[in-house]
Amino acid sequence: MGERKSALVTVFSSGVADVRERVRDALFARVAGPDGPRNRARIHGAPGPRWFPDGSAIRQVHGDTAMFVGGLRALLLQSLHPLAMAAVAAHSGYRGDPWGRLQRTSTFLAVTTFGTAEDAEHAVATVRAVHGRVSGTAADGRPYRAGDPHLLKWVHIAEVDSFLRAHQRYGAHPLDDAGCDRYVAETAVVAEKLGVREPPRTRDELEHAIAEYRPELRGTREAREAARFLLVTPPIPWAARAPYAVLAAAGVAMMPMWTRWPLRLPYLPVAEGTAVRLAAGGLVKAVRWAMSAPVPG
Incomplete structure (x- = not known):
């Protein structure tokens, strides 16, 4: 009897491990693309100094699956700047090649x-x-350049705010106050190299920077179309639509109130604070479990 039970446990464990590896590989293929395995090996295996050491706040945030929620929120928030959205709509190919x-x-x-x-x-x-080659004219007649430091700063702070907020809500190990400031300061290193001038280096500076951009932000037709594409009609397989809907709902739930009407986003405070948060928390944990499956040597 004991041997039979042991055999069943072994079969069950093997089946769970197989499912975990399949989910890991499917998610990684979507996020990293066909060159993902080769890039992963070089990123983590190539010898040489790094910008950020083990244990740094940026590694903790960017290595957690809460980034899935943060990424969706970042795209929605970034779309509220008319010039940034005009550049994305005209040059990024997000509809034709979103993956x-x-x-x-x-x-x-x-x-x-x-x-x-x-x-x-x-x-x-x-x-x-690439940024140096992207320029054009928005629907309101204003010119834009992707390399404009002012637009780069908006894209940067929208990303950093979104990634950090998602990590603090859904990350495996949320940062303390000092860790949040370290994260903002570490992301500023990359931002400056990309051409951002005076990026924020603390969480307070980050919030102040976002407030300074608010007079420039509004919901354009392109922004609302992008939000609809991201939230309602994304090109994903049917089997992934339910999990994706949970991630999308979690991203929307984290958007500031002042962004809801410009993007025509729903506001359901009771559901967002209970069902959405619980479902998203469970899904992020499940994805983390799958993505942490050992990768063959």
Whole structure:
């Protein structure tokens, strides 16, 4: 009887491990793309100095699956700047190649956070070269340049605020106050290299910077179309739509009140504070469990 029970436990454990690995591989393929395994090996395995050491706040935040929620919130928040949104709508290809854009962004974050200093510098130079080629005219007639330090700063602070808030709510190990300030200061290192001038270095400075941009922000037609694309009609398989809906709801629930009407986002305070938060917390934990499965040597 004992041997039979032991055999059943072994079979069950093997089945769970197989499911965990399949989920890990599917998620990694979506986020990192076909070059993901090769990039991962170089990012984490190549010898050389890094910008940020083990244990740094930026590594803790960017290495946690709460980034899935933070990334969605960041995209929604960034869209509220008309010039930044005009550049994204005209040049990013987010509709035609949304997964490619996600993969490029996730690879950049991984390289600058965990990769060698040499590879991080190369990644920054590549992005700056792309930004240098992007310019145009918004629907209101104003010109824009992707390399404009003022627009770069908005994109940066929207990302940092979103990643940090998502980590504090859904991360495995939320930061203390000093850790939050360290995170903002460490992200400023990358921001300056990208061309941002005077990026915030504390959480208070971050909140002040966002407040300074508020007079420039509004919900344009392009911004509302982007929000609808992200939240209602994303190009994802049917099997992934329910989990994605939970992540999307969690991202919306973390948006400031002043962003809701411009983007036509719903506001359901009771549901957001209970059902959405519980569901998203459980999903982020499940994704963390799957993504932490050992990777074959």
